Structure formats: C-alpha cells, structure tokens
Amino acid sequence: TFASVNGKYTAFILDKDCEGWVIGEEEKKMGIKGSSTVTFFLEDCKVPVENMLGQVGEGGPIAFNVLYVGRYKLGVTTAAGAKFVLDGALEYANEREQFNKTIKNFGMIQRKFANMVTRAWEGDSINYMITGSLDHTLNTVDKSAENYFEIVQKAIEDHGIEASISKVVGSEALAYTVDEGVQIYGGNGFIEEYPMACAYRDERINRIFEGTNEINRLIIGGTLLKKAILEEIPLRDAIASRMDNWIPQLNLSKNEPILSEAKAIEFCRSFMLRCLHESILKYGQDLKNEQWIIEPLANMVISLSIMDTGFKRYRQLEDGEHKNHVREVLSLSVVDQYETCLQAGRDIINYLMSGEKLSSLLDIIIKWESETGYRPDRIRWQKAIVTTLYTQNKYYLN
Numbered sequence: 001t002f003a004s005v006n007g008k009y010t011a012f013i014l015d016k017d018c019e020g021w022v023i024g025e026e027e028k029k030m031g032i033k034g035s036s037t038v039t040f041f042l043e044d045c046k047v048p049v050e051n052m053l054g055q056v057g058e059g060g061p062i063a064f065n066v067l068y069v070g071r072y073k074l075g076v077t078t079a080a081g082a083k084f085v086l087d088g089a090l091e092y093a094n095e096r097e098q099f100n101k102t103i104k105n106f107g108m109i110q111r112k113f114a115n116m117v118t119r120a121w122e123g124d125s126i127n128y129m130i131t132g133s134l135d136h137t138l139n140t141v142d143k144s145a146e147n148y149f150e151i152v153q154k155a156i157e158d159h160g161i162e163a164s165i166s167k168v169v170g171s172e173a174l175a176y177t178v179d180e181g182v183q184i185y186g187g188n189g190f191i192e193e194y195p196m197a198c199a200y201r202d203e204r205i206n207r208i209f210e211g212t213n214e215i216n217r218l219i220i221g222g223t224l225l226k227k228a229i230l231e232e233i234p235l236r237d238a239i240a241s242r243m244d245n246w247i248p249q250l251n252l253s254k255n256e257p258i259l260s261e262a263k264a265i266e267f268c269r270s271f272m273l274r275c276l277h278e279s280i281l282k283y284g285q286d287l288k289n290e291q292w293i294i295e296p297l298a299n300m301v302i303s304l305s306i307m308d309t310g311f312k313r314y315r316q317l318e319d320g321e322h323k324n325h326v327r328e329v330l331s332l333s334v335v336d337q338y339e340t341c342l343q344a345g346r347d348i349i350n351y352l353m354s355g356e357k358l359s360s361l362l363d364i365i366i367k368w369e370s371e372t373g374y375r376p377d378r379i380r381w382q383k384a385i386v387t388t389l390y391t392q393n394k395y396y397l398n
Helices: 059-095 107-138 148-158 160-190 195-207 213-229 235-242 259-289 291-315 321-352 355-372 378-392
Strands: 002-005 008-012 019-023 040-046
Touching: 002 059, 008 059, 059 107, 059 148, 059 160, 059 195, 107 148, 107 160, 107 291, 107 321, 107 378, 148 160, 160 195, 160 213, 160 291, 213 235, 213 259, 213 291, 235 259, 259 291, 259 321, 259 355, 291 321, 321 355, 321 378
Parallel strands: none
Antiparallel strands: 002 008, 019 040
C-alpha cells in the first residue's frame, strides 16, 4: 500500500501483524468470481519502518513499475486465453450441424476463425517482443550488484509503452475472440451450461484493470510525446529523414514475397511520424491533454508495432511450411492494421488542418500510398488461414 510521508509518496508492505486495518465483505462481481475483491479500511494503521519498500518518496516509481509488469503479464495471459477460446469454439463448430452440415463449413464462420487466429497471433508476437527486449536488456547485468533492482526498475520503466501495447492488444484480442466464440455457439453461447458464457463474463475485466485501455492509450501517446520532446529517442531525426521520402530504400530482394507489405509498414511508420510532428507543431506539450488526438495517435503506434513486430518475427523464421503459415497470418494482420493506421492518421490530419495545407498533405499521403504498390487482399488470406486451421484442428502458431 502507499502513504504520504512528510508529503512524499511512499510504498509499504501491509501485513497481518499491523494494527488498525480490517477488510470489508466480498464484492459481488460480474465475472472472475474465483478472485477475491474486498475494500480495505484503515484507521490509525501502524506499519513498522522495516516494511517500507525502497526509500521515502519512491512510491510513485514502485507503483508504476508494478503496473508496467502487470500490464505485459496481462497481455500474455489474455493472448493465451484467446488461443484457448479459439480452440474451444473450433471444437464446437466441428460438431454443431445446421442445414445438414457442420457450421465450420459456412464462409461467415470461417471468416471469424481466420480473424481469431490473427488476433491471437498478434498478441503473441507483441508479448515475445517485450519479454525478449527485457531479457536482452537485463541479460548482462550482475544480479549480485547492490543496485541490481534499481537497474531492473529502470529497464521496466523504459518498456512502459510496450507494456501498455501488450495489455491493449492482448485484452482486445481476447475480447474479440470470446465475443465471436459466443456467436459461433449461437444460442448455446448464452447458456451457462456451456463454457462461453463464463468466458464472456470473465473476459470483460481485462480491458479495465491494470489501467483501462483508454488510460493505456493515453500512456502510449503521452510517453511518445515526452520522449520526442526530450529527444530520448531519435524521433526528430526520423521525421526529418522521411519528410520528403515516406518509403526509404529497403534491404529486401525484389522477389521477396512480402515486399509490398514491408512498404506498407514503412508508409505507416512515416505517416505516424508526420501526424506526431504536425500535432506537436500545433499543441506542443499541451498535446498530452488533447485526447481527440492522443487516442488515434496511440492507435497508429499500436498498429505499427503489431505490423513491425509481426514482420520481424516472420523474417527470423527458416523457410518451410511453418513460415508459409505465418506469412498468411502476417499478411492478414497487415491488411487490418494498415487500414486502422490509415484511418487514424486521416482523422488526425483532417482535425488539425484545413484549406490548402490540408489538401497539400492529403495529396502527399495519396502519392506515397500509391508508391507502396500495396493492395489489401483480405478474403484471400482469410481463406488461406482457415484452410490451415482446419487441417491442424487447433491454434497452430505457437
């Protein structure tokens, strides 16, 4: 718990031997009923000085780092949950018959499964990205050093944006998968005897705790703004280098199967940087208070992270059947995230500008979008994914 010590926010361990606190009755929740939720009542509570965490005044960093870790852990559990729910829905679709055939043979059901596979894979990819980055950062640190935990705390803090992305992507992947799972079950999905009803109730909290997804989008946009202004990451140089060339030279063969996807990703990177640049020009540091801009900007960052991470995951694989399956999912992911990024960017630009300046920038966007040569082919990739899923008869991209 936390308390003010001479005006400084400080962290403590509150244990059963401390005087002056009681707990209230169990809250009756909509879901996660196996989890205890109570109110703590404290009155003249006494805590030994030995129970202080860190130093006086370090409560803020401790609180936030608990949240940062909790967010990417939640990203991991929700992405895993999406795989679990997908498999359950597929098992049901294999058995349920309508019009003399199993419902898995209907195109609309197949589309759902293709999208469910992709959302789960996106969450999985983001989770490997952040945990791998943390491992890499801390791999060479001496665990016996006196300041070891200070280094760990700083590393976790440096991954605050990624932790928020992990939480948002995972929780929204699970939300989508469970909702479609209920739909695949049909009327049975609404009956408590079937598993989807419980999953539907339990899932909803994931977009609320560890910071609501709205708060996490504010953190993504606000932290990006802060790092850009303080030049903690070289965004200024990146913006300048791409002002007149939205698609830089790529170190890829002309025969690369996903060359057009790579160009689409770089287009989105440039578009996001341009939106950030124009937003800072208009609002400066006050941009952090402009939620109409921060939210779509955060959505651009999230979509770009998904595409960029998925692309790198694909590129690390050795040629073979598994890589071909990943290519199918990556391609559908890029279709979806590209369109999300494009829409969010246009919303920002149309809100910020008007008249000739708006027309000029829209012309630039059209020009560079055409340079990608990218043509979204959603149905093709959805059909390819569901064919593989039905062959494997389970989530197959672990």
